[in-house]
Amino acid sequence: MDGSVLSSYDPGAFWCEMLRCPANQPVRERLASLSVQELRERAAAAEAELYNFGITFTVYSEKDAIDRILPFDVIPRLIPAAEWAQIERGVIQRITAINLLLHDLYHDQHILRDGTLPRDLVLGNPNYRPLMQGVDLPHRSYVHVAGTDLVRDEHGTLLVLEDNVRTPSGVSYVVENRHMMLRAFPDLLDELGLRPVENYGLQLAAALREVAPRGIDAPATVLLSPGTYNSAFFEHVFLAREMGVPLVEGRDLLVEDERVWMRTTGGLAPVDVIYRRINDDFLDPAAFHRESMLGVPGLMRAYRAGRVTLANAVGTGVADDKAVYAYMPRIIRYYLGEEPVLANVxxxxxxxxxxxxxxxxxxxxxxxxxxxxxxxxxxxxxxxxxxxxxxxxxxxxxxxxxxxxxxxCIGLSVAPTLVEDGVAPRHVDLRPFAITGAKTWVLPGGLTRVALRPGSLIVNSSQGGGSKDTWVFK
Amino acid sequence: MSETLLARYADCVFWLARYVERVENLARILDVNETFSRDSRGSQNWLSIVQLFSDEKTFSARHAEASAENVLHFYVRDTDNPSSIVSGIAQARENARTLRPLISTEMWVQLNMFHNRLGALGADELSPGRRNRFFGSVKEACQTHTGITEGTLHRDQVWYFYQIGRYVERADQTTRLLDMKYHLLLPRPRDVGSPIDVSQWNALLRSAAGYHAYRRLHSGGITPAQVAGFLLLNRRFPRSVYLCIRQTEMLLAEMKARYALRGGNDAAEVLDGLRALFSTLSITEILKQGLHEFLDLVQLRLIAVSRHLSIAFFGYQPEDTLEQLQQTQ
The missing domain is CATH 3.30.1490.270 (Dna Ligase; domain 1)
Incomplete structure (x- = not known):
């Protein structure tokens, strides 16, 4: 006999995101009225839809399978309002400190001279870009888009596992997952009072306008992608559409007189802001990898002259290095004089x-x-x-x-997940996305990744992970 | 920003339209070939299709015999054959994938599902009793695409390049269709007007969805000259070469004016010459000159139009060869 969704679910000793919080009671009740069978049918319909929509990512290791769906679990991950407020504060604090750190590292390097951060850890880091030394950025904003990976341990404490401040991906799934839940489970979401996620594109476009080169009021913005074969191409399309900006590749752009232009049917048109989803190394073959076919020769010259904004800035990778990560609590205290809201592992x-x-x-x-x-x-x-x-x-x-x-080894928290033989606990993490123009805004919720293999702790999509819709209550 | 269009996108949308149009025409031709391919002795000749597309070399490298099964495999499911239905839709989908920021989700989803459907094509869907249904479904999917495009694609430059691509391809396909009948199935004088000959002309009209329109205009019966004249010169028939050229010319002029585009004069000039040719020549004169030679000339001019557009709008260089024009096959 098939029971209801949570009737035979047992998270064991792990912290369960669904059961531990009293605020989740209304959702638990709604799930109790659904049978596993019905859940499975609706999940299958939702999955077919993803495939038809082509909401896919690319796996490099399987050479014959270019497109794969990011596995999606239909049981949402819930975050109560008070907890979200703490996450939001913690993420903003962290991004603020990272922006201050980057400005310092690429200017006077107080933190190195003080010995708070070991000099060679930064200067010997391949992601430290000497080219950025002395370059002034609008609002001193380096990390315009960040994804901060959070996990929860056995005691229920949220910890920062990793900072992603180069070209973090996954935000398109946050929005698409919500759209899909609204289509497949309108009865589950109805009148719960969830924080919306669909204005991400507008927020990003507005932030990018704020950091446009000085003197430009209505900047021409583009999204620079490596192209259709990139694993995150779907997301690039998604973001370009949401922002209403052209999705370009390196071959569409050129630099003349320290200005960036794109090739259009009517000739060359100026470009002021580039949201780039290409790594530093490949941005400009004249400055970095000579053999790169993805980038734009001369782009760094235009950038350093302040004629174009790159988001994220060049050289941010030095801040999300796993070794620098260990110093992050000290970095927060150093620049902000505050204790970290979210602790490190x-x-x-x-x-x-x-x-x-x-x-x-x-x-x-x-x-x-x-x-x-x-x-x-x-x-x-x-x-x-x-x-x-x-x-x-x-x-x-x-x-x-x-x-x-x-x-x-942290016993990551779990969430009930639909698997082959019913509903079982699977480990999850959380990646909130933060956008920074003149100031920082955090998308309510973020990407909940779930390790679909029993007992697995690795949630990355390239390693068999899936995702869940993440609900933040108002 | 809404007024500018990336050159690469113009290229992609032009070819998106061409590939879908090409696949629709291919499905039409394969669908009626049962009738087409019977010679005067009633035996089947599927080789004529291979000859129509000048694919003799590639085909014979893969298949010993031009049997119905082999030819259908080659033109429907062979992913190594760039002119198969599967390849054409794969190309259309690749272009649509690039164009996703500009096209509607509905356009993308339909093409994606069409592509997935072709990828899962059953082994017996091309068996004699089921072919007709399959080609019907391909035609319908192509027409669904056209309909969704009509109803959802923003009427800006993208739309113009889409329409221009569609008409250029359609003009080209109609010339090939005519060429097939005249060049490859050239009837012996004593066969003209025979039941075989008439049924082939019928099939030709049907493959262009022109049978009933032709009947309304020419109640007297089917003559080769009138059918050729109808497919080439008719001013109202949506697949006639004249109409396609006229539409292309108008769309190009309108787009250039509306978006103040400086390029494209070379293409306009070739189109102008073509239109002049079509408005002054009668079908009798064309047949006297030789239909095959005339169709050849039209095809070469259409290639020239495509090439001029590639250089003026799609970012190609004048010195690029035909093969370098990324998507020209």
Missing amino acids: PTQICREPEALRYTLDHLAELVVKPVGEAGGYGITVGPRASAAELEACRAKLLADPANYISQP
């Missing part, structure tokens, strides 16, 4: 001999991460690793300790 910086020794001694209990990688690649989860994997990890650590950090 305790982190060992393996470049420090003490931390390396600790990591090697506790390898089986720790998560070891390479500092340069994104997308969940190269991570060793100690408690789940085989003896051989642990040995391989040890060898890598000894060969290049500065490339690694380690963190305790």
Whole structure:
């Protein structure tokens, strides 16, 4: 017999996002009136819709499968209003500190001279861009779009796992997931009083106008994408549409007299603001990778001359480096004189001999991460690793300790998720998105990623993760 | 910003329209080929389709015999054949994918589903009893695309380039269709007016959806000259070459004026010459000159129009060869 959605759900010892909070009672009641069978039918219809809509991402490792749907779980993740207020405050605080840090690093470097942040950690970092030294940006805003990855531990405490301040992706799923829930489960959302998410594009467009080059009131904005084969191309389309701006590729742009132009049917048209979804390295073959076909030769010249705004700014990667992350609580205190609203996961910086020794001694209990990688690649989860994997990890650590950090293995919180044999707990994280023009705004909720494999802690879409709609109550 | 259009998008929308139009015409031709391909002895000749598209080389590299199964496989499901239905819709979808910021979600979803449907084509959907239904569904999907486009595509430059692409492709396809009958199935003098000959002319008209319109205009019966004249010169028939050229010319002039575009004069000049040719020549004169030669000339001029548009609006260079014009096959 098929019960209702939550009737046989048991999160065990993990913190459950659905059951732990009294504010979720109305939603739990609505779910109790749905059978698993009906949930499954509606989920299948929603999934078919995603496929027809072409809401897909690209997986590089499977060469014959270009388009895949980001698996979507129909049971929402809920955030009560008071908790959201704390997350919002914490994210704004963090982004403010990161912008102050970047301005300082690319100007007087007080924080390095004080010794609060080790000099070589910054200056030796491949994401530190000397070209940015002394460049003044409108509103001193470097990180116009940020995605801050949060997790919750066994005790219910929210922790920052990672800052993403280069070209974070995933926001399109936040909006599309909500649209899909509104179509498939109107009865579940009805009159709950949820914070809306669909004005993200307007907020971003407004913020980008604020940071346009000086003297330009109605800037021509474009979104620069690597093209249709990029894994996030769907999102680029989504954002260009939401903002009402052209989606361009490098070959559509050129630089003349330190100005950026795009090729149109009527000749060249000026470009003032570029929301770029291309990494620093590929932006300008004249300044970085010579062989890059994605970028625009001369773009850095126009940028440094203040004739065009790039969002995010060049060189922000030095701030979301996994090694710099460990210093973030100190960075917040240094620039803002405040205690962090959201704590870090305790982190060992393996470049420090003490931390390396600790990591090697506790390898089986720790998560070891390479500092340069994104997308969940190269991570060793100690408690789940085989003896051989642990040995391989040890060898890598000894060969290049500065490339690694380690963190305790956190029993991430779970949320009820529709799986093959019913509704079961799966680990989740949360990536709120923050937009910064003259000031910072946070999209209510964010992307909840869910590790669909039983027991898995890795939620990245490239590693078998899915997503959930995230509901913030008013 | 709404007044400017990225050159690359103009290229994509032009070819989006062309690929869908091309697939629709291909479905029409394959659909009526059962009738077409019977020679005077009643046996089937599917090779004529291969010859019509000048694909003899590629086809014979893959298939020993021009059987119905082989030819249909080649023109319907063969993903390695750039002129198959599957490839055409894949190309249309790729262009639509690039154009997603500009086209409606409905346009994209329909093309995406059409593409998915072709990718899941059943093994027996091309069997003799089911072919007709399949080609009907392809035609209908193409027409659905056109209808959604009519109802949802913003009437700015994008729309103009879409329409121009559609008419240029349609003009080209109609010349090929005529050429097939005249060049490849050239009747022996004693066959003219025979039941086989008449049924082939019928089929030709039907493949262009012109049978009934023709009947209304020419109640006297079917003559080769009148059918050719109808498909080439009729001023009201939506698939006649004349109408397509006239539409292209008008759309280009209107777009240039409305958006103050300086380029495109070369294309306008070629179109002007073509239209002049079509308004002065009668079908008798064309047949006297040789229909095949005339159709060849029209096809070359249409290629020239496409090339001039590519250089004026799509960002190509005058020295680019035909192959470099990214999407020209």
